[in-house]
Amino acid sequence: MNQGRRSFLIYTIGGSLISLLIAIFYPILAFLKPPKNKSIEVSSVKVGKLEDIPPDSSLNFRFGNSSAILIRTSSGELKAFDARCTHLDCTVQYRKDMGIIWCACHNGKYDINGRNIAGPPPRPLNSYKVVVQNDEVYVSKI
Amino acid sequence: MINWKNVLFKIIILFFSLLLIGRMEKSYSQKKIDYCFSCHRANNDESAFLFSKDVHFEMELSCADCHGGDPTQKDMGDAMSTENNFIGVPVGNKVSELCSNCHIGEYSALYNSVHAKYSIKGEEWIVQCTTCHGIHNITRVKNRISPVNPFNISKICAKCHSNISYIRKYNPELPTDQYEKYLTSKHGLLNSKNDPKAATCVSCHDNHQILSKKDPRSSVYFTNLPKTCSYCHSNQEYMSEYKIPTDQYEKYIKSVHGIATTEKGDNAAPSCNDCHGNHGAIPPGIESISKVCGMCHAINAELFAGSPHKKAFDSMKLPECETCHSNHDIIAATDQLIGISSTSICIKCHSNEKLPEGYKTAKKMRELLDSIVALESTITKLVSDAEQKGMEVSKAKFKLRDIRQIKLEIKTVIHAFDLSIFEKKTTEIFNLINEVKSQGEYAIEEYYFRRWGLLGFTLIIIILAVSLFLYIKKLENKSE
Amino acid sequence: MRNKVIRDIYRWFDERLNLQDLIQLANKKYVPIHRHSIWYYFGGVTLFLFIIQVATGILLLMYYKGSEDLAFESIRYIMTEVEFGWLIRSVHSWSANLMIFCAFIHMFSVFFTKAYRKPREITWITGMILLFIALGFGFSGYLLPWNELAFFATKVGTDIVGVFPIIGKPLQLFLRGGEDVTGTTLSRFFGFHVAILPAIFIVFLIFHLILIQRQGMSLPMNIDQSKEFKTMPFFPNFLLRDLLLWLIVLNILAILAVLFPWELGSKADPFAPAPAGIKPEWYFMFMFQTLKYIPAKIWIIDGEVVGIMLFTIGAILWTTIPFWDRKTERGQKNLLINYLGLFCIIYIILLTILGYLS
Numbered sequence: 001m002n003q004g005r006r007s008f009l010i011y012t013i014g015g016s017l018i019s020l021l022i023a024i025f026y027p028i029l030a031f032l033k034p035p036k037n038k039s040i041e042v043s044s045v046k047v048g049k050l051e052d053i054p055p056d057s058s059l060n061f062r063f064g065n066s067s068a069i070l071i072r073t074s075s076g077e078l079k080a081f082d083a084r085c086t087h088l089d090c091t092v093q094y095r096k097d098m099g100i101i102w103c104a105c106h107n108g109k110y111d112i113n114g115r116n117i118a119g120p121p122p123r124p125l126n127s128y129k130v131v132v133q134n135d136e137v138y139v140s141k142i
Numbered sequence: 143m144i145n146w147k148n149v150l151f152k153i154i155i156l157f158f159s160l161l162l163i164g165r166m167e168k169s170y171s172q173k174k175i176d177y178c179f180s181c182h183r184a185n186n187d188e189s190a191f192l193f194s195k196d197v198h199f200e201m202e203l204s205c206a207d208c209h210g211g212d213p214t215q216k217d218m219g220d221a222m223s224t225e226n227n228f229i230g231v232p233v234g235n236k237v238s239e240l241c242s243n244c245h246i247g248e249y250s251a252l253y254n255s256v257h258a259k260y261s262i263k264g265e266e267w268i269v270q271c272t273t274c275h276g277i278h279n280i281t282r283v284k285n286r287i288s289p290v291n292p293f294n295i296s297k298i299c300a301k302c303h304s305n306i307s308y309i310r311k312y313n314p315e316l317p318t319d320q321y322e323k324y325l326t327s328k329h330g331l332l333n334s335k336n337d338p339k340a341a342t343c344v345s346c347h348d349n350h351q352i353l354s355k356k357d358p359r360s361s362v363y364f365t366n367l368p369k370t371c372s373y374c375h376s377n378q379e380y381m382s383e384y385k386i387p388t389d390q391y392e393k394y395i396k397s398v399h400g401i402a403t404t405e406k407g408d409n410a411a412p413s414c415n416d417c418h419g420n421h422g423a424i425p426p427g428i429e430s431i432s433k434v435c436g437m438c439h440a441i442n443a444e445l446f447a448g449s450p451h452k453k454a455f456d457s458m459k460l461p462e463c464e465t466c467h468s469n470h471d472i473i474a475a476t477d478q479l480i481g482i483s484s485t486s487i488c489i490k491c492h493s494n495e496k497l498p499e500g501y502k503t504a505k506k507m508r509e510l511l512d513s514i515v516a517l518e519s520t521i522t523k524l525v526s527d528a529e530q531k532g533m534e535v536s537k538a539k540f541k542l543r544d545i546r547q548i549k550l551e552i553k554t555v556i557h558a559f560d561l562s563i564f565e566k567k568t569t570e571i572f573n574l575i576n577e578v579k580s581q582g583e584y585a586i587e588e589y590y591f592r593r594w595g596l597l598g599f600t601l602i603i604i605i606l607a608v609s610l611f612l613y614i615k616k617l618e619n620k621s622e
Numbered sequence: 623m624r625n626k627v628i629r630d631i632y633r634w635f636d637e638r639l640n641l642q643d644l645i646q647l648a649n650k651k652y653v654p655i656h657r658h659s660i661w662y663y664f665g666g667v668t669l670f671l672f673i674i675q676v677a678t679g680i681l682l683l684m685y686y687k688g689s690e691d692l693a694f695e696s697i698r699y700i701m702t703e704v705e706f707g708w709l710i711r712s713v714h715s716w717s718a719n720l721m722i723f724c725a726f727i728h729m730f731s732v733f734f735t736k737a738y739r740k741p742r743e744i745t746w747i748t749g750m751i752l753l754f755i756a757l758g759f760g761f762s763g764y765l766l767p768w769n770e771l772a773f774f775a776t777k778v779g780t781d782i783v784g785v786f787p788i789i790g791k792p793l794q795l796f797l798r799g800g801e802d803v804t805g806t807t808l809s810r811f812f813g814f815h816v817a818i819l820p821a822i823f824i825v826f827l828i829f830h831l832i833l834i835q836r837q838g839m840s841l842p843m844n845i846d847q848s849k850e851f852k853t854m855p856f857f858p859n860f861l862l863r864d865l866l867l868w869l870i871v872l873n874i875l876a877i878l879a880v881l882f883p884w885e886l887g888s889k890a891d892p893f894a895p896a897p898a899g900i901k902p903e904w905y906f907m908f909m910f911q912t913l914k915y916i917p918a919k920i921w922i923i924d925g926e927v928v929g930i931m932l933f934t935i936g937a938i939l940w941t942t943i944p945f946w947d948r949k950t951e952r953g954q955k956n957l958l959i960n961y962l963g964l965f966c967i968i969y970i971i972l973l974t975i976l977g978y979l980s
Contacts, residue, residue, distance in 0.1 A: 015615060023598070028710075029705035033705060051216075088545050088550065106440075119440070120410040120438050595880070607866055607873075617858065618854070
């Protein structure tokens with residue numbers, strides 16, 4: 001009887017010890033697994049491959065907790081801006097036909113350098129730095 | 143009892159006063175003897191003739207007060223000798239400095255103005271007192287012949303400001319059409335009809351201390367401009383004969399535009415002049431109002447022009463934007479404007495009996511808007527609930543921002559008054575709302591997962607701890 | 623069969639490491655049983671929490687980036703993107719606080735039972751050094767998330783260091799890596815927190831533990847050592863009890879970490895005005911609050927200087943207590959020490975409460 005209780009104790013200790021170790025090591029192993037979303041750096045974001053953005057086109061992407069816009073001009077130059085319009089925070093877009101950055105909310109217009117040229121925007125767009133490395137486009141805060 | 147001392151004192155005082163008056167009399171009459179003036183007039187000098195009509199002559203000032211020298215000397219050489227401080231014709235800034243001997247306030251105002259910049263030759267200011275007021279024929283402003291009289295002032299300003307080649311030398315970006323515009327403005331029209339109350343150049347720009355419109359001290363700086371216009375336009379008594387309202391300023395400062403300019407300092411928001419024109423100020427007509435508003439609200443104006451309302455408004459002679467949004471007291475549009483409730487604008491024309499088609503559309507649009515508002519507040523609550531629980535919901539919050547943006551866009555596309563375009567936008571919002579909802583719900587689930595995980599962990603530890611405890615007890619019992 | 627394999631492996635190691643000696647040592651070791659026995663456990667709990675700190679700290683190092691523009695983002699990344707990152711970070715923060723709390727209890731229990739007396743003077747001093755290093759861990763680790771509160775707390779903390787006469791300014795410059803708290807400070811603190819302090823800590827810790835093993839457990843003064851007293855074997859009885867307590871502590875830690883996750887706050891902006899209610903970590907609160915109460919000038923010396931000098935002298939006296947507490951060494955009851963300790967505890971608790979109320 002005593003022997004039985006003892007071995008029962010050994011089993012509960014062993015069993016719960018193993019579960020405890022699992023409960024401890026499972027989170028640790030999960031922690032060590034690299035996450036899918038690799039955007040730690042809010043101050044720098046990989047936007048994509050250079051070939052994904054042909055000349056005279058644009059790409060809106062998420063930059064930290066705000067939206068940003070990457071523009072490739074017809075001459076192939078890359079420019080990136082905070083895509084929040086300085087008027088009322090709407091997201092701006094690139095207008096091929098006019099060759100400007102344009103806000104749909106109140107017809108705010110910025111030139112290709114982000115300067116406010118027409119409409120209500122009170123300030124130019126904040127610009128970011130664009131770096132191309134091995135055909136990958138990175139945008140970072142200056 | 144007579145106080146002799148007192149009497150004597152009074153007599154002495156009287157004596158000296160008489161003496162003083164006599165001396166003053168003497169100098170006064172001496173002034174009358176002005177050999178400068180009498181000689182120059184005798185020699186048919188034009189300046190002397192002009193000066194005889196000058197306000198300063200009237201005030202008994204002599205030539206010598208500006209030109210120096212001694213007017214009491216009969217001999218020309220003595221009168222115009224350097225010992226007698228003769229200056230001759232003052233040049234450059236000396237002119238205004240001479241005026242400043244008496245008109246110090248006006249001088250310092252000019253000194254601070256844009257006009258007190260050096261001319262292209264770099265020798266003197268662009269404008270001296272005499273540039274506007276004349277030289278020897280200076281008269282009171284009220285005098286109809288004064289160049290700065292309200293009926294002449296715009297011409298005197300235009301002398302330089304309408305001269306394209308002249309202005310270009312100083313400020314190539316400054317327009318030169320102000321005078322022409324002014325003539326077409328309500329102010330200019332009244333002025334040409336001899337109305338002295340109508341605003342002239344100096345009414346808005348100040349007379350002596352004229353500053354650039356980019357100078358925050360300027361009366362026409364964008365934050366100061368509404369106040370400047372209201373100086374006359376809010377004065378009931380002053381405006382009474384024109385039969386126009388005087389509450390524009392009061393309405394404007396409470397409007398979305400007024401708050402943007404005066405409180406937020408947003409120089410892109412319209413001030414009075416942006417809608418009415420500045421030099422050519424006149425109220426926009428019924429037919430042009432949408433063009434004026436459309437300068438900023440371009441898409442709204444464009445969509446409206448293509449909407450069925452355009453024709454209807456034109457035929458009913460309704461002003462386009464103003465009918466729904468009013469003019470000076472315009473506030474940010476709310477969903478209240480749409481629909482068939484008593485606060486809505488649509489219902490004013492689109493009653494179920496008269497225009498059932500529009501009635502139905504308005505009803506449908508409002509229903510969609512209301513459901514967006516309701517859903518948005520639910521998911522905002524869900525997300526903030528998850529946030530309160532310490533969960534990370536920045537992605538969902540980012541999407542909430544997108545929803546706000548499309549809501550703004552809806553306020554634009556509504557001007558097409560087309561249900562299909564409207565529904566395209568609302569569908570976008572409903573999709574986003576679903577995404578946010580699922581992310582928020584996931585965060586809440588994760589929150590409970592953590593709690594259940596903790597419970598499981600605690601149970602394991604309790605089992606292990608209890609069995610370990612029993613094991614220790616056993617061990618100690620055995621050893622005893 | 624199975625036992626034979628184990629025995630063979632054991633023998634292989636025994637022949638090389640002489641394990642028999644260790645087992646004998648463990649078997650010889652006894653822990654006295656008396657009404658103050660409970661205090662023996664707190665050193666072990668502190669050690670356990672330190673082990674957790676090392677483990678979670680190493681895990682956090684996998685993702686943390688110690689630079690001005692990435693520190694905050696990387697912690698947020700750990701908390702949001704990395705699986706169980708929230709748990710690891712929260713455990714690290716809670717465990718740090720519990721560890722310092724337990725270290726204080728351990729220190730005061732040793733103080734009141736007068737366990738620092740001969741021959742354990744060195745154990746006491748190494749323990750005090752470990753406590754100071756632990757405070758250094760807390761101070762440097764607090765800045766690492768680079769959030770607003772930590773930034774300004776560090777600013778205030780290093781300001782206070784600068785007040786110290788003569789060595790204050792150079793020391794402040796050394797800590798900050800410049801005139802102001804900037805990204806350089808963060809890099810330095812990161813270096814202190816994960817390299818310099820652990821290296822020093824581990825040396826003193828090993829020394830501290832070896833001394834305890836060699837000298838055994840101290841007995842309180844009021845137990846007559848010549849007489850027979852109750853004991854329990856260290857192995858396995860006391861060790862198992864230790865483990866049992868560690869389990870409970872682990873569970874408390876998990877509960878705290880899950881139910882009260884450590885907040886991250888908002889990112890530090892060096893140009894923003896200091897937010898209201900900057901508070902240091904709770905274990906610095908009583909010093910912070912004292913400095914607030916000291917008048918600006920005492921005679922001709924700055925009040926702050928006086929305060930800091932007093933704390934420094936106090937800390938030195940406290941650390942060197944085995945050397946000037948002669949009465950205890952002679953085996954006599956020294957009530958003065960008890961009253962002094964009691965005063966310190968009451969003072970610390972009172973000032974900490976006042977600090978949080980104000």
